Amino acid sequence: MSGLALVSVLGTAVLAGCSSDNGDNGAASGDTGNSSTNASNDNFHKEGLPIVDKTVTLNALTIRWGNMGDSFTKNSWLQELEKNSNVKINWQVISNTDWETQKSVLLASGKMPDIIVGDLAFGDSDIVNNLTLFRPLDDYIDQYMPNLKAAMAEMPDLKKLSTFPDGKIYSLPARLPSRPYASQQPVINKEWLDKLGLKAPTTLDELYTVLKAFKEQDPNGNQKADEIPYSDTKDIDMNLFTPFGITDLRGNHMMIKDGKPEYIPTSDNYKAAITWANKLYAEGLIDQETFTQDETMLTAKRQNPDAAMIGFSYQWTPDAVFGPWSKQYETIAPIAGPDGEKYQIGDPNGLSFRRNELLITTASKYPEVAARWADQFYTGEASIQNFWGAIGTSISKNDDGTYTLMDPPDGTSADAWYWDSSLRDFGPKYVSPEFEKKIRLDPSSGDGLKLTLDSLGKDYVTQPFPDVMYTVDEYAELPTLTTDIESYIKSTRAKWITKGGIDQEWDGYVKKLNDMGLQKLIQIYNDAYDRYMTVK
The missing domain is CATH 3.40.190.10 (Periplasmic binding protein-like II)
Structure with missing residues (x-):
């Protein structure tokens, strides 16, 4: 199959299941939970490379912005991984402008590829409402993913972020390199x-x-x-x-x-x-x-x-x-408020964490192969090459062990070049704080400029509400509550800013919000927060 498959009609066009160049050498396709004992067959290696002796092909679906296409598949690190692992990836790339309708058809059909790469494909509610299509990955992480396991030990938020309301992990996280602490x-x-x-x-x-x-x-x-x-x-x-x-x-x-x-x-x-x-x-x-x-x-x-x-x-x-x-x-630095303190929107852990960056479906006959393939992304050097581009193409590895970004081709912006050369924001990654010290960025532009400006606000970044997940019932109830409540909040905010009257109307405003179900909404947020905070 060609590297780029822009699909207009799903169904038979969707890459269903997975294929192997050498027959069924993997786990039984009926396994929907823990990894199969068949993973220990002669073709599969639990450690080291290659992952398999005889080539196994996995079908991977990813969503890209606009007309970006599949140029990222030319990334030499990805190509070397295919060669060294004996895992061939058939990439199915769909534009986000076409995806929403196609997603519904794909979920309804149940004809899934082996892996889903990038959080543009499926959000939390998509996964929670279709758990039978996605494998719990806890045992795969424990048995076949030492890089991710070590990352989760070093950064517990990776596990918190990835744990669903039932206590299981269905999608893999990412920590992007050289991200700031401050947002706007x-x-x-x-x-x-x-x-x-x-x-x-x-x-x-x-x-x-x-x-x-x-x-x-x-x-x-x-x-x-x-x-x-x-x-x-x-x-x-x-x-x-x-x-x-x-x-x-x-x-x-x-x-x-x-x-x-x-x-x-x-x-x-x-x-x-x-x-x-x-x-x-x-x-x-x-x-x-x-x-x-x-x-x-x-x-x-x-x-x-x-x-x-x-x-x-x-x-x-x-x-x-x-x-x-x-x-x-x-x-400029944050403006001090009435209490004399400065506050900055952002995250004291850095704006670098993502979830839903890789899912392994229950349709795949080779989940342990997919898990081992994904684990290769969870090193610093692999991650920077999947964020900016390959070493020797977009990145220079220096004699002192540091890394610098090369200049983009004439007429091309750096950001466009990175998106063209890598998975960029999407896909599994982990760059540790220690590895980040080796990255040298131009402080006058792009990612380097933001890090320079970050120094003005990072010490004042407040603790945000975490990126929690909700249960099926909560996802069903949230739109009912938030639609009217959000509309009322926006209209009153506009009225009070343009015309005043907040002091006289405040108590009635709070009462109406409570009448609209605000306490139930807050309870949903608090329950999700409590689940998040209890993940070990």
Whole structure:
């Protein structure tokens, strides 16, 4: 089969089961749980390479963004693994734009490939609601995956992250290399500050003074009152509330405060943050179109061809969205809140952990072969080659044991090149903190720039609500609860910021949320949190 199979109709087109170039030399296909004793046959090796003496072929499904295709399969590390392991991979690559409909057909048919690579394919609820299609992997990890087993011992969060509500592991995790601790950071127009003789703000009072100056003193110098002190995504970017200790990394309105889960939209800090935002909005310091503009309108403001228009926002890096004006912006340290403390959205364990990066299906006749193949990815050197590209192609291995990234081809961005050359964000990986010390990145661009900027906020990163999983019943109930509750929260937030009234209406707002089932929703979050925290 060719390396790239862009499937428009599933069913018979889906790679069903697995095949071998030499007949059935693996475990019985009927095994749906623990690894088969047939794995000890003469063809299979529990340790070392090759994994099998006679070639075994596994069919692998992966989902890629847009039209990325299968160029990653040319990665020389992957090709060497195939040669050294005697495990051939038939890659079935589907674009994410085509996947949602095809996924439903595939799950309904039950005709699964041997392995699923990358978390774009199946989310938690897909797996939880179709457990008969996916193998529990606990015994495979214990018997055949020493690299992953060691990684889980070093980083227990890998196991916590991968353990499903029934206590079993159905999907394999990843820890990506050289990821920051801080997520979105405060970004300000440094050229405007310099022109007005101002310093980067460090407190809310200083931020207010700067935003007011941006509005009133024509810092872009075009003799027009077109400056927008703060503008960001529709419904107000919650990052604006960060100085009040509000950080919502998961987007579910949950955070950890004083070691316990807290629901943000009924907290005192949330009320105080909205009161402050209302003051900014009333004085024209927040974009007056915030609650009506779409991304196209916002991008037009950020990249206005005549002059920079926006003074302050929160971004991944300062060059992320401002187009021709990017060089005017700089990332600054977190703004101190009313309590004098600084807070930064992110994760003190690093924004590097992923789950659902590889699943082995019950259709596979060779689960132990698949497990041993996947375990080869869980070394530092393997992982960086599956994140940036192969050594000798995208990465230089230096005489002192360090690694540096090569320059991309002319006319190609570094990020596009990495995606073209590797599995990038997808697939199993583990880079330990110790191995990360060997990686040398350019501090002026890309991943290296983000790590440089990370130093401004990493010491203030708050503990996020963990990436928990839910039971079948909880997944069924969550949409019913969150749809109305989320809609009500957004509408009241918009009203209070643009028109005020939060003090008079707060008690009624909380009561209505409770009437809509908020306590049941919070109980679901707390139950999932408790399960996560009890994983050993």
